[in-house]
Amino acid sequence: MNTLNKTLRVATVAATVILTACGAGGGDGQGNNSVSWNATPDWVGNSPGNSGNSNNDGNSAGIKTESDNTVPIRVDNSMGNLNMLSASITVCVPGQPGRGQCVTVDNMLVDTGSTGVRIAASALQSLNPKLLTQIGALDDTTGAFPIAECMPFASGFTWGSVKRADVKIGSRTASNIPVQVMGDGAFTTPSDCTAHGGADYSTARSLGANGILGIGHGVHDSKDALTTAIPGNYYYCPSANSCVSTRVKAEKQVMNPVAAFSADYNGTIIRLPAVPASGQASVTGELIFGVGTQANNALPADANIFTVDTYGFLTTHYQGTAFNYSAIDSGTNVYAFADSAIPTTSDFYTPASALDLSATIEASAGSGAPLAVPFQIENALNLAATGNAAFNNVGASMSSGRWFLWGLPFFYGRSVYTVIGDSKIGTLTGPFVAF
């Protein structure tokens, strides 16, 4: 009976977690729900960003740089779950500068684990039909049919048309880039997309965000689709009810908006303040464009630098196991790894008291020095009971002996550098992650 009561209580708390998580929904159609960003949070200290000059002092990347390379990013309860990092973007019709054909979309999930901009059609409102249709799939002999994408993520997929838009993030613009308009209803979801994808995350409510701002290591989103018509990825659509799996050239694929900027396009930094062990209701940080191009994005001499493989993975060693599918990923909202010794509730780690753990990160090729990284896991039920949104110590139990994900908890109190493609910064060559 005692056990049953305990079980019931746990079940009640778990239900509360889920309700809290769902409460705010996706914010469909609330594009004007403006948050008063604190443009210069006090924790940044004496880092003024830049002095307004653009004569490239300290530019070790050898690429063009411009002032004003930061935008605010935020974790709060407005997203669909805890530890979801968001930014606001402005989407405009290409080729019409200053004409006001734009929509601001907030609550975009900032994701270093994927590449490309994906926006829920509901958040674009009346702008969607004005965006340019992307055509010209490699296997489309007419060259005229619209391209649509089924983007597979860890747990589900997003489906929708590929369109071209200007994407503004802060003062920077990625001009005329292919983006995915999720859930636009233009084309019936192909059966392969559902069969390989699983749950459909094309709406703001199901995703928990108005879209995804994919700023990972890639320039374009599907290396494999360059050469193979993969089931459940790119399609060209002769009609509303028939889409055909296809290869797509790089320049027509959904792309990393940072890589399309005219300056500071070699990577990003996510800089978030530390949070207390009991979490915090909201956190405001900075997304900084460029790595090693100016004073506020220089790689410190003592930075820990880890080369990642083609898919953004490095290796993490934990308690005698080498997890070679490991990533530092802002789009994962927990530490996700296997440790069968830690109690769980609804797949979250719920130890009796906070655990001080350590895992060792090394580059994907095993080159360079390994680094032991301490981290904490607290009881997720206790954390959820605080009602906070930002936690540096929440973990989920994965059984796989190969996956170790350093999700958003890892990012608090750090500057995490994500270098795109084979960019060169000083003597270093990407892709790599540093902190």
Place this chain on the structure above:
Amino acid sequence: MSVLKFAILAATLLPLSSYATLGGAPSAGASSQSAPRAMQSVAGASAAGAARAASYTLHQSIDANGVTIREYVLPGNVVFAVTWDGPIRPDMTALLGSYFPNYVSAGHSRARGTGPLIDGNDDFRVESAGRLGRFFGMAYLPRLMPAGVRPGDLQ
């Protein structure tokens, strides 16, 4: 003639697309490698100290897209767990059969952005992780898991 051609085509494709179905019989693909596994179960309190030897068979195959599929099969020829590892997620409708809707509803149980799926209940559990180019996951039926087999044993 065209019927014959179709029959030949089907025969060529079938071994590649005939996965096991979770809860059903394993695939009969010629490419499968089978290896019997024996596990010594941990004696639970209810087992009154009588340790039973639980066993299963592991079938491994690689599908047409290069995804390694492992089927964990009970002596009664029922698949109680599957894992996948490859450049894409495999055809989950074929792999999970009647449990495919359970996988989809697990994915919708909470908003999780682009992060991994770790969810389920006493009937069906699923883990799914990955990004374009590299996916891994497992699905299993807890009620059919042999004693002494833990999710971490499924790789």
